[in-house]
Amino acid sequence: MTQQLPEADLEETIAAIDLGSNSFHLIVARVIDGQLQIIDKMKEMVRLGEGLTADKRLDPVVAERALSCLNRFSQRLRPLPPENVRVVGTNTMRQIHPADNFHSLAEKALRHPIEIIAGREEARLVYLGVAHGLAADNDNRLVVDIGGGSTELIIGQGYQPLERESLHMGCVSMSRRYFSDGKITSQSMRAVMLACAIEIRPVRNEFRDGDWSRAIGSSGSIKSIRDVVIAQGWSESGITRSSLQKLTDHLVEVGSVEALSLKGLSEERKPVFAGGVAVLSAVFEHIGIDHMEVSSEALREGLIYDMIGRSQDEDARERTLKTLIKRYNVDQDQSKRIEETALNLLDQVKRSWQLEVPKYSAMLTWAAKVHEIGLTVAHSQFQKHGAYLIENSDLSGFSRQEQRVLSAMVRGHRRKFPSSVFEQLPSEVVTCTKHLCILLRLAVLSHRARSAVAKPTPRIEAEDNRISLVFPEDWIEHHPLTRAELEQEANYLDAAGFLLRFS
Numbered sequence: 001m002t003q004q005l006p007e008a009d010l011e012e013t014i015a016a017i018d019l020g021s022n023s024f025h026l027i028v029a030r031v032i033d034g035q036l037q038i039i040d041k042m043k044e045m046v047r048l049g050e051g052l053t054a055d056k057r058l059d060p061v062v063a064e065r066a067l068s069c070l071n072r073f074s075q076r077l078r079p080l081p082p083e084n085v086r087v088v089g090t091n092t093m094r095q096i097h098p099a100d101n102f103h104s105l106a107e108k109a110l111r112h113p114i115e116i117i118a119g120r121e122e123a124r125l126v127y128l129g130v131a132h133g134l135a136a137d138n139d140n141r142l143v144v145d146i147g148g149g150s151t152e153l154i155i156g157q158g159y160q161p162l163e164r165e166s167l168h169m170g171c172v173s174m175s176r177r178y179f180s181d182g183k184i185t186s187q188s189m190r191a192v193m194l195a196c197a198i199e200i201r202p203v204r205n206e207f208r209d210g211d212w213s214r215a216i217g218s219s220g221s222i223k224s225i226r227d228v229v230i231a232q233g234w235s236e237s238g239i240t241r242s243s244l245q246k247l248t249d250h251l252v253e254v255g256s257v258e259a260l261s262l263k264g265l266s267e268e269r270k271p272v273f274a275g276g277v278a279v280l281s282a283v284f285e286h287i288g289i290d291h292m293e294v295s296s297e298a299l300r301e302g303l304i305y306d307m308i309g310r311s312q313d314e315d316a317r318e319r320t321l322k323t324l325i326k327r328y329n330v331d332q333d334q335s336k337r338i339e340e341t342a343l344n345l346l347d348q349v350k351r352s353w354q355l356e357v358p359k360y361s362a363m364l365t366w367a368a369k370v371h372e373i374g375l376t377v378a379h380s381q382f383q384k385h386g387a388y389l390i391e392n393s394d395l396s397g398f399s400r401q402e403q404r405v406l407s408a409m410v411r412g413h414r415r416k417f418p419s420s421v422f423e424q425l426p427s428e429v430v431t432c433t434k435h436l437c438i439l440l441r442l443a444v445l446s447h448r449a450r451s452a453v454a455k456p457t458p459r460i461e462a463e464d465n466r467i468s469l470v471f472p473e474d475w476i477e478h479h480p481l482t483r484a485e486l487e488q489e490a491n492y493l494d495a496a497g498f499l500l501r502f503s
Contacts, residue, residue, distance in 0.1 A: 014030075014304060015084065016085075016304050017085075017112075019048070019114065020147050021149035022221075023220055024043070024044050024046050024070070024073070025042070026042040026076060027040070028041070045268045049173055049176070050172055051066075056100070057099075067106065070106055071109050078111075083357075089103075089106075090299070092149050103116075116399060118394070119166025123164035126299045130302075133295050133297035133301070138157065138158070139157070139212075141157075141216055142154070142210065142287070142289070144280075144283055146217075148172035151169050165203045167200065168199060169195070171279065184255055192278040200286045216293045224269045225247065232264070240291050247277055317396075320398065321369055335368055335370075339443075342364050345439045345443060348459065349460055349462040363405060367406055367409040367436070372386065374387070383413055387407045387408070413441055413444055417438075417496035434496075456475060465498045466498075466499045467493070467501070468500075490502075
């Protein structure tokens with residue numbers, strides 16, 4: 001039975017859910033004087049990846065199994081405010097076809113939005129979780145996380161990942177592909193090892209020759225392998241190369257998944273165990289690992305620590321944008337002027353346009369900071385270049401949806417208002433993203449002269465698709481260029497279904 005918190009503690013309680021390809025994890029923690037106290041954990045082996053069809057739809061039986069789990073998780077989350085909960089989907093969730101309605105059904109069951117994160121972002125969060133469970137030192141460490149559909153490799157120091165990759169091989173996907181008939185043969189084991197070697201090859205030198213002194217594994221597959229090799233007496237601590245070889249030989253000798261009977265191996269882990277062993281064996285061989293420690297922390301703990309970091313002004317997204325701004329030589333004086341004006345406009349309309357949640361001001365701030373990065377490519381249509389860079393760059397800390405929203409705002413900050421770009425976003429964020437982009441456009445227009453001389457910020461009123469700007473008396477009459485630009489902007493917005501008036 002899950003623990004219920006006293007009402008007074010709820011504002012200090014946070015929760016994270018990891019929707020993995022093999023298991024769904026829920027962790028609930030309390031922050032006390034800046035320290036993390038885990039108060040509840042739930043895990044269900046849903047095997048979501050098992051239900052992914054060839055056309056990237058989810059098998060109805062597996063979908064129902066997953067939704068039932070999420071309904072149970074939802075009950076545990078109900079006392080918590082929405083901003084204290086974060087839910088992410090990984091490999092299988094990334095692959096599900098947009099036309100499949102599982103994502104929306106899952107959000108409805110949980111009553112919380114689900115962020116789909118890229119593989120390298122998954123790797124960052126895994127490392128963050130593992131690193132917080134280790135004693136502080138200055139050594140570089142290699143972290144390996146085998147999930148249901150992907151394997152993450154990270155080299156890091158302290159809490160900072162230095163190299164990270166996500167490979168398309170996991171315990172569910174490899175078990176499904178090579179052991180679907182339940183047989184474990186030397187031929188099938190060689191085939192799966194070869195497939196893993198092909199996945200590892202592009203990053204082999206980077207990680208094999210990387211500057212790391214210890215290897216650490218995380219998540220269910222590696223934990224279960226550790227439990228088995230120790231219970232069988234093949235290793236005294238952790239996982240060794242020889243113990244892994246003995247385990248592989250034993251699987252082939254037994255010959256079938258059904259016949260597996262190993263100390264330390266649970267019944268629910270059996271169907272995907274051989275795939276996990278094959279993946280880890282390939283990683284040991286091709287990355288050059290002789291011994292691996294095993295961490296009890298993983299992605300879910302990383303999510304919790306990332307949430308704490310965001311609340312303490314240590315947001316990975318802010319660090320990412322600072323790097324981006326530096327790389328593309330953004331004029332920070334100009335972006336700061338636009339940011340201040342955009343936030344001033346937002347403050348006036350956030351109630352009427354329902355943009356009061358802090359995430360909206362954050363998105364507007366980010367868009368103002370990076371809207372000009374496309375100038376590094378070319379001035380002509382630089383909004384398109386910038387949008388491409390945002391959508392296709394590796395932006396640590398950002399979910400895929402956040403990245404797409406930010407890209408759409410950069411794309412739409414000047415010239416024609418690209419309604420079709422916004423309509424490609426998830427339906428629940430289309431309207432708010434359009435409204436934020438309009439505020440950005442008006443701020444950009446206000447500072448087109450790129451001058452440090454202060455200009456008046458107009459009073460703005462907005463209701464549905466109607467926007468009204470009021471400048472100081474006679475100001476517009478004395479600034480004919482601004483009037484002409486506003487008239488052009490009114491035409492752009494009119495074509496997109498918005499009515500802009502100004503005086």
